Structure formats: structure tokens, C-alpha cells
Amino acid sequence: MKKLCVLLLLAAPFVLQFCSSSKNAVKAAPKLTYTANVQPLVVANCSPCHFPPKGNKKAFDTYIAVKGNIDSLIERVNRNPGDKGFMPFKHPKLADSTINVLVQWKKDGLLEN
Numbered sequence: 310m311k312k313l314c315v316l317l318l319l320a321a322p323f324v325l326q327f328c329s330s331s332k333n334a335v336k337a338a339p340k341l342t343y344t345a346n347v348q349p350l351v352v353a354n355c356s357p358c359h360f361p362p363k364g365n366k367k368a369f370d371t372y373i374a375v376k377g378n379i380d381s382l383i384e385r386v387n388r389n390p391g392d393k394g395f396m397p398f399k400h401p402k403l404a405d406s407t408i409n410v411l412v413q414w415k416k417d418g419l420l421e422n
């Protein structure tokens with residue numbers, strides 16, 4: 310009996326660890342990517358101005374360009390209409406959920422695919 314108790318005590322941390330890590334696996338949302346989540350958003354909201362050759366503003370037409378300017382993109386869309394430098398220029402403010410895609414993409418590590 311004593312032996313069995315010791316055995317259970319020794320095994321408990323492993324059993325618990327297994328339980329908690331499998332719970333995390335269920336909770337973790339898939340990471341956002343440029344191709345699936347960010348590119349469609351930028352195309353829909355920042356064209357034509359930031360898409361050469363039609364637009365002549367700073368280009369956000371590639372993964373590298375958006376990744377390299379992500380802080381400034383997030384900063385501009387968080388300004389309010391009427392503020393200097395608000396983006397998208399002369400358009401309504403983006404929905405919080407749309408802005409959040411950019412923020413979450415950065416948190417997820419700025420993945421391309």
C-alpha cells in the first residue's frame with residue numbers, strides 16, 4: 310500500500326503536466342499570417358494610395374513593406390478622423406476588430422504564411 314502511494318505521488322506531476330499542456334493546445338488560436346489575414350485587409354483599406362503604380366504614397370504592396378512599417382501602420386490607424394496623419398486618409402476609422410488583426414499579427418510574430 311505504501312509503495313503504491315509513493316508511486317502515485319511520483320506520477321502526479323507528469324499526469325498534471327499532461328493535462329495542462331493539452332488544455333493549452335485546445336485554447337491556442339491559430340496564428341495570424343500576412344497572406345491570410347493582413348494582405349486582404351491592407352488591399353481593402355489602403356488601396357489605391359499605397360499600391361503603386363496607381364498610388365504614389367509609401368508602398369504597402371508586399372509582405373516586406375508591411376512588415377517593415379507595421380508600427381507606423383498600427384499607429385496611424387489608431388489616430389482619429391480629423392487628427393493629422395489619420396489613416397485611412399479621408400475614410401472612416403477602421404473597426405476595432407480590423408485594427409486588432411494588425412496588432413495580433415505583430416504579437417504572433419509577423420508571419421508571412
Ligand code: HEC
Nearest residue numbers: 354355356357358366367381382385386394396397398399
Ligand atoms: C485615399 C488615400 C489613402 C488611403 C486609402 C490610405 N492612405 Fe496612408 N497615406 C496617404 C497620404 C496622402 C499619406 C501622406 C501624408 C501623411 O503622411 O499623413 C499617407 C501616409 C501614410 C503613412 C506614413 C508613410 C510614411 O511616409 O512613412 C502610413 C503609415 C499610412 N499612410 C498608412 C495607411 C494605412 C495603414 C492605410 C490603410 C488602412 C492607409 N494609409 C490608407 C493616403 C492614403
